[in-house]
Amino acid sequence: MRIEDFSPAQQANVVRAEKGYQAFTPPPLPPAVALAPSLIRQLSTADRAVGELAGLGRSLPSPELFGRALVRREAVLSSRIEGTVASLSDVAMYEAERPAKPAGDVQEVFNYMSAMDHLLDEDRRLPLSLPLLREAHQILMTGVRGDHATPGEFRRSQNWIGPPGSTISTARYVPPPPELLWSPLDAFEKYLHAEGELPPLLAIAAAHCQFEAIHPFIDGNGRIGRLLAVLLLVEWGLLPAPLLDLSSYIEPRRDRYYEGLLRVSTEGDWHGWFEFFLEVIERQARDSLARAVRLDTLRSDLRARVATARSSGLLAVLVDELFRAPVISINIAKAALGVTHRAATANVEKLVAAGILVEVTRGRQRFFAAPEVLDVMSGG
The missing domain is CATH 1.10.3290.10 (Fido-like domain)
Known part of the structure; x- marks a missing residue:
């Protein structure tokens, strides 16, 4: 110096x-x-x-x-x-x-x-x-x-x-x-x-x-x-x-x-x-x-997509979890929802069917990503 x-x-x-x-x-x-x-x-x-x-x-x-x-x-x-x-x-x-x-x-x-x-x-x-x-x-x-x-x-x-x-x-x-x-x-x-x-x-x-x-x-x-x-x-x-x-x-x-x-x-x-x-x-x-406004708007939109007369409140809880962890496993869903492995799998698959989650499996483990959430988080 x-x-x-x-x-x-x-x-x-x-x-x-x-x-x-x-x-x-x-x-x-x-x-x-x-x-x-x-x-x-x-x-x-x-x-x-x-x-x-x-x-x-x-x-x-x-x-x-x-x-x-x-x-x-x-x-x-x-x-x-x-x-x-x-x-x-x-x-x-x-x-x-x-x-x-x-x-x-x-x-x-x-x-x-x-x-x-x-x-x-x-x-x-x-x-x-x-x-x-x-x-x-x-x-x-x-x-x-x-x-x-x-x-x-x-x-x-x-x-x-x-x-x-x-x-x-x-x-x-x-x-x-x-x-x-x-x-x-x-x-x-x-x-x-x-x-x-x-x-x-x-x-x-x-x-x-x-x-x-x-x-x-x-x-x-x-x-x-x-x-x-x-x-x-x-x-x-x-x-x-x-x-x-x-x-x-x-x-x-x-x-x-x-x-x-x-x-x-x-x-x-x-x-x-x-x-x-x-x-x-x-x-x-x-x-x-x-960005927070976009995330909040997206959260409301995703919750609305899964809110039907016959749906349980578990799907809305799982949607919220995606903002905390935009890539999840069945075990993560199970812990977040406090349900059995079978029930967690069913709820995750409902979000896949709704286009909210996309499976990104590695090896024998199944993982699911929320691309819309990731996009708002990482976008410029």
């Missing part, structure tokens, strides 16, 4: 590690940044979009169904930013099949969903804290590439950010050395519980950026940082459920995303980072709002 790549003001935060190399230690939050009129207008637009999404989320008959759909989408795209290649259909199939042998990229996405579930569990053991993020990291990184990188533990060695083949001296960015890691981490945790000097959306933007600058894990920092942003939206009461999939907007703009994060460290460009983050929030709140 070259100190000349940092502005004179930011060079004050460049430190020399015990082993002699230079690294950057971000100053504590909140940043001293003036809110320009243009940023205030953008903040108002983003706040309004989030408020509309929250209002819809609270009015939906089953918000947890749509929250689960968007968590699955966020998991796919957040992992894709880090180079993972898996589709939403792959993940849905993996959830239904649960193979004994981990399935590479799909396992990574599944771990992301499990980490999100853990963070948002109302009965979780820990409050919002560094130990909670460590638990999420352990879930995220266990059994996948990177599981050598001490899942659930803050790093005890140096990492850095740069193009392939870069070294610690040629890297674009070197986060705090391990012997100085606890001071910025402690300040970061205190910030999460401090009385807010920044409006909530900007406070979340600052927290995400600061976490990435500290880079406390050997691997998985980007995904934990994005999980943290979604967690704070729910934890701080801005959304009733994880209805915002930030990575859908970030993934095709990853260069702007990484450059914006880096410029905060090298130039102190908080204004530029806030502009980008609010753009992500506003666009994705609008997208999630439209």
